[in-house]
Amino acid sequence: MGRTLAEKVWDDHVVRRAEGEPDLLFIDLHLLHEVTSPQAFDGLRENGRRVRRLDLTIATEDHNTPTLDIDKPIADPVSRAQLETLRKNCAEFGVRLHPLGDVEQGVVHVVGPQLGLTQPGATVVCGDSHTSTHGAFGALAFGIGTSQVEHVLATQTLPMTRPRTMAITVEGELPDGVTAKDLILAIIARIGTGGGQGYVLEYRGSAIEKLSMEARMTICNMSIEAGARAGMIAPDQTTFDYLEGRDHAPEGEEWDAAVAYWRTLRSDDDAVFDAEVFIDAAALSPFVTWGTNPGQGAPLSASVPDPASYEDASERHAAERALEYMGLTAGQPLRDIRVDTVFVGSCTNGRIEDLRAAADVLGGRKVAGGVRMLVVPGSVRVALQAVEEGLDKVFKQAGAEWRHAGCSMCLGMNPDQLAPGERSASTSNRNFEGRQGKGGRTHLVSPQVAAATAVLGRLASPADLTDASATPAPAGV
Ligand SMILES: CC(C)[C@H](C(=O)O)[C@@H](O)C(=O)O
Numbered sequence: 520m521g522r523t524l525a526e527k528v529w530d531d532h533v534v535r536r537a538e539g540e541p542d543l544l545f546i547d548l549h550l551l552h553e554v555t556s557p558q559a560f561d562g563l564r565e566n567g568r569r570v571r572r573l574d575l576t577i578a579t580e581d582h583n584t585p586t587l588d589i590d591k592p593i594a595d596p597v598s599r600a601q602l603e604t605l606r607k608n609c610a611e612f613g614v615r616l617h618p619l620g621d622v623e624q625g626v627v628h629v630v631g632p633q634l635g636l637t638q639p640g641a642t643v644v645c646g647d648s649h650t651s652t653h654g655a656f657g658a659l660a661f662g663i664g665t666s667q668v669e670h671v672l673a674t675q676t677l678p679m680t681r682p683r684t685m686a687i688t689v690e691g692e693l694p695d696g697v698t699a700k701d702l703i704l705a706i707i708a709r710i711g712t713g714g715g716q717g718y719v720l721e722y723r724g725s726a727i728e729k730l731s732m733e734a735r736m737t738i739c740n741m742s743i744e745a746g747a748r749a750g751m752i753a754p755d756q757t758t759f760d761y762l763e764g765r766d767h768a769p770e771g772e773e774w775d776a777a778v779a780y781w782r783t784l785r786s787d788d789d790a791v792f793d794a795e796v797f798i799d800a801a802a803l804s805p806f807v808t809w810g811t812n813p814g815q816g817a818p819l820s821a822s823v824p825d826p827a828s829y830e831d832a833s834e835r836h837a838a839e840r841a842l843e844y845m846g847l848t849a850g851q852p853l854r855d856i857r858v859d860t861v862f863v864g865s866c867t868n869g870r871i872e873d874l875r876a877a878a879d880v881l882g883g884r885k886v887a888g889g890v891r892m893l894v895v896p897g898s899v900r901v902a903l904q905a906v907e908e909g910l911d912k913v914f915k916q917a918g919a920e921w922r923h924a925g926c927s928m929c930l931g932m933n934p935d936q937l938a939p940g941e942r943s944a945s946t947s948n949r950n951f952e953g954r955q956g957k958g959g960r961t962h963l964v965s966p967q968v969a970a971a972t973a974v975l976g977r978l979a980s981p982a983d984l985t986d987a988s989a990t991p992a993p994a995g996v
């Protein structure tokens with residue numbers, strides 16, 4: 520019988536299999552950041568262990584890093600301690616670290632792919648749920664807990680139970696103005712935040728094949744928000760073109776051999792998935808969340824749903840509670856929701872194409888009065904590229920703040936936070952209560968919707984912008 524992509528990569532990494540026990544997998548790439556690594560290093564130290572494969576281990580600073588005044592001492596004592604601990608641990612154990620100020624620093628899931636470390640057919644782990652991002656390359660990428668981080672540091676292996684597989688087939692053309700973010704929000708609204716539980720999702724179909732690598736990363740990134748263990752997309756020419764020439768990509772004959780292997784990494788025609796979902800790309804439109812989990816979303820053209828319309832009691836209660844927290848009323852058009860903050864960034868939508876898309880909408884326009892807009896590149900490399908293209912100027916001229924790379928307002932672990940009651944349109948991936956600051960209210964959106972929302976001060980798509988709000992974009996943009 521044929522095998523799925525996930526099964527192929529899994530089988531190629533089993534170093535020990537025994538009846539009734541989890542498989543022991545070899546891990547090709549272990550990414551670390553400051554939040555989930557301290558106890559893992561403590562464990563190694565207590566047991567007198569070293570890091571088994573320094574060549575497959577790399578760390579970056581992202582969650583606790585400030586996005587302003589990065590040359591000054593870090594004011595927040597918790598953040599400072601987290602970063603100092605990571606630096607000390609990496610120095611002691613010999614782990615390669617890209618600290619704040621380094622040209623390769625950035626959000627861990629932006630850094631891995633851009634260095635060419637994330638490759639098709641690899642097993643990738645990180646003590647971070649959004650490790651699923653790397654599945655966009657046809658890697659099997661899992662978020663792991665701190666005790667597993669210690670296990671991988673010590674052994675470069677991980678015991679894991681074999682996941683089930685779900686195919687999410689997206690056929691047809693995405694309409695103009697509909698992005699990967701809209702697609703994944705619509706998928707999660709459809710299958711629910713628990714719909715992917717226990718599964719590795721494989722996104723496939725003509726609409727997925729047409730997506731750029733960056734868009735594929737946006738999709739795989741949010742697999743975890745559907746409860747899935749991982750998300751994957753079969754590697755193809757788009758993947759190979761993205762990787763070729765990157766720092767850690769193979770070269771010469773090794774490249775040819777790698778591509779030949781990577782081309783085999785597709786689900787066989789007769790492979791059987793444990794579950795299948797079909798999505799019609801042509802039926803989608805810009806999508807935003809109204810609630811407090813990523814599954815509580817709707818087309819921007821819709822209204823805040825009436826909790827009474829939910830048959831399922833727990834969904835009804837969740838919707839009631841969400842509307843109360845979000846300060847929304849059933850029936851209110853989503854386009855009428857006013858925001859005071861717009862955040863463009865994160866490992867979901869903080870890459871160069873996302874910044875280009877936001878700048879394209881903002882070019883020659885102004886952020887509405889009373890709205891603060893933060894643009895935070897996912898990595899220093901993304902920032903440098905954006906500056907080279909003049910995107911930073913577009914943002915600044917529009918009245919947005921151009922910040923240093925990091926997780927920033929995706930979550931409140933650094934100074935970039937919402938105040939209680941403040942409302943954001945955010946290109947990140949989680950809209951949980953308090954995620955962007957205590958009492959803050961988050962609407963998840965695409966970069967295009969974020970930019971249009973910044974201009975109008977209410978949830979909007981670029982199509983809502985009248986020509987009157989635009990003057991010609993500066994040359995070169
Ligand atoms: C802090 C970290 C462990 C966490 C995660 O696992 O995803 C964070 O990155 C997030 O996005 O919530």
Ligand code: SF4
Binds near residue numbers: 925
């Ligand atoms: S950008 Fe957000 S989602 Fe991504 S790793 Fe950082 S905190 Fe987590």
